[in-house]
Amino acid sequence: MRFPGRRKHKHYFPVDKKDPLTKKLTTDVELKHPYVVGMDQTIVDIEAHVPESLLAEFKLTKGLSQLVPSEIAEALYQYIDANNLIVDQHAGGTIGNTMHNYSVLADDRSVLYGVMSQNIKVGNYAYQYLCNTSSKVDLQHLQPVDGAIGRAFTLITEDGERTFAIDSGKMNRLTPDFIDEELIKNSCAFVISAYFTRCSGEDTLDKAALKAIEYANKHKVPVVLTLGTRFMIDEKPQWWRDFIKQHVQVLAMNEEEAEALVGHSDPLLAAEAALDLADLVLCTAGPLGLYMAGFTDETFKRDTRYPLLPGSIPEFNRYEYSRPLLKSLCSNPIKIYSHIAPYMGGPDKIKNTNGAGDGALAAVLHDIASNAYHSTNVPESSKHTVPAITYSSLSQMCKYANRVSFEVLSQSSPRLSKGLPEREDSLEQAYWH
Ligand SMILES: Nc1ncnc2c1ncn2[C@@H]1O[C@H](COP(=O)(O)OP(=O)(O)O)[C@@H](O)[C@H]1O
Numbered sequence: 001m002r003f004p005g006r007r008k009h010k011h012y013f014p015v016d017k018k019d020p021l022t023k024k025l026t027t028d029v030e031l032k033h034p035y036v037v038g039m040d041q042t043i044v045d046i047e048a049h050v051p052e053s054l055l056a057e058f059k060l061t062k063g064l065s066q067l068v069p070s071e072i073a074e075a076l077y078q079y080i081d082a083n084n085l086i087v088d089q090h091a092g093g094t095i096g097n098t099m100h101n102y103s104v105l106a107d108d109r110s111v112l113y114g115v116m117s118q119n120i121k122v123g124n125y126a127y128q129y130l131c132n133t134s135s136k137v138d139l140q141h142l143q144p145v146d147g148a149i150g151r152a153f154t155l156i157t158e159d160g161e162r163t164f165a166i167d168s169g170k171m172n173r174l175t176p177d178f179i180d181e182e183l184i185k186n187s188c189a190f191v192i193s194a195y196f197t198r199c200s201g202e203d204t205l206d207k208a209a210l211k212a213i214e215y216a217n218k219h220k221v222p223v224v225l226t227l228g229t230r231f232m233i234d235e236k237p238q239w240w241r242d243f244i245k246q247h248v249q250v251l252a253m254n255e256e257e258a259e260a261l262v263g264h265s266d267p268l269l270a271a272e273a274a275l276d277l278a279d280l281v282l283c284t285a286g287p288l289g290l291y292m293a294g295f296t297d298e299t300f301k302r303d304t305r306y307p308l309l310p311g312s313i314p315e316f317n318r319y320e321y322s323r324p325l326l327k328s329l330c331s332n333p334i335k336i337y338s339h340i341a342p343y344m345g346g347p348d349k350i351k352n353t354n355g356a357g358d359g360a361l362a363a364v365l366h367d368i369a370s371n372a373y374h375s376t377n378v379p380e381s382s383k384h385t386v387p388a389i390t391y392s393s394l395s396q397m398c399k400y401a402n403r404v405s406f407e408v409l410s411q412s413s414p415r416l417s418k419g420l421p422e423r424e425d426s427l428e429q430a431y432w433h
């Protein structure tokens with residue numbers, strides 16, 4: 001496990017168990033590695049740069065992810081192929097991306113639940129998916145299906161906005177009997193997107209997801225939900241509020257999804273309202289950067305050393321140096337918030353914003369897993385007198401999440417091709433120095 005950024009040495013690994021002469025860990029110290037489990041629709045992104053008129057022609061709403069019947073998908077494919085509009089094809093899926101990015105950042109194992117075509121040919125979509133996924137993502141738990149995985153036509157318009165037209169294939173056929181209770185029980189987080197509810201006919205992914213969530217809740221493994229796309233939440237906001245309140249501890253969303261969920265267009269107010277539903281909230285807000293909100297106990301709160309910020313909640317960042325806890329573990333819970341503007345103002349040119357939010361979530365997961373790693377291997381550390389969900393403070397996580405989003409935007413692709421540097425070239429600008 002690579003740690004999220006530079007950290008104080010006193011918290012590093014069992015220094016007291018090192019050989020005093022060689023300064024190496026003695027051989028009988030075997031560090032235990034936590035893993036996160038994600039569940040997703042297995043999807044390949046077919047990225048094409050298109051004029052806005054194409055969206056209207058295919059009745060697609062800009063900025064959203066929408067299912068299309070297979071004959072429309074085929075017509076769309078023929079059109080973008082014939083007009084040479086396809087710029088790339090790569091593995092996608094919101095949780096597939098998140099698991100990949102997590103494994104790249106942490107340099108450690110994650111497990112992906114989903115389906116995979118049982119007949120794979122060199123070059124087909126299933127093959128591309130496997131080739132584009134980090135070797136640290138454990139794909140042994142993909143269920144074989146007779147048919148194609150999903151395709152996401154990722155249509156990038158001139159303003160860099162991405163619109164998805166999804167051709168489902170067999171991506172929703174993961175069955176509940178395939179879910180291993182022990183695998184979920186021993187994980188440090190279970191991660192899912194709201195897309196699991198987009199099932200119909202013979203689809204079983206929704207039932208598989210509910211089974212996995214039931215196991216996670218039973219064994220007190222944090223459930224991390226990302227909201228996917230706005231109009232799914234618009235369709236039944238009360239259902240989602242109830243679902244989150246009952247099953248979810250960590251909630252990730254962008255400002256549009258947040259508005260659909262809790263009715264506030266201001267991301268800070270939306271994050272605050274979402275604390276009625278979940279324990280820890282990440283709300284990304286495009287060019288405005290991102291917000292995090294959570295709980296800490298009155299006894300553990302830590303004042304920020306940054307200037308106090310105005311906003312819809314005045315001086316909202318006062319306790320951003322605190323590490324977040326589950327609300328149920330606080331005797332006197334107080335709400336804590338943090339915000340960060342885009343890293344270095346954002347890349348000079350953003351060709352597309354595909355996957356920026358997934359990148360931020362992967363960073364938060366990395367921090368959660370680092371905490372599990374450290375507390376399992378160094379339980380006596382002073383760090384763990386506070387039963388926090390994360391290794392870092394809210395402020396530090398915002399920096400890290402934001403930095404990862406910047407990397408995704410800079411490389412114009414949702415899956416990181418490499419981890420972040422241990423140290424940034426410019427230490428002045430390095431957030432974690
Ligand atoms: N136009 C932009 N300029 C600068 N940074 C951006 C821009 N769009 C996104 N980002 C960065 O990427 C993060 C996630 O982006 P966002 O668009 O909110 O996520 P999503 O992909 O889920 O909609 C933001 O918090 C910000 O750090």
Ligand SMILES: Nc1nc2c(ncn2[C@@H]2O[C@H](COP(=O)(O)O)[C@@H](O)[C@H]2O)c(=O)[nH]1
Pocket residue numbers: 040041042043044045065066091092093094095097152162164166193195228353354355356357358414
């Ligand atoms: N599992 C699903 N993933 C989907 C769907 N529609 C789009 N996507 C994936 O989202 C990422 C980009 O995410 P964002 O951060 O830009 O929102 C992309 O790689 C798509 O594959 C879906 O219906 N299900």
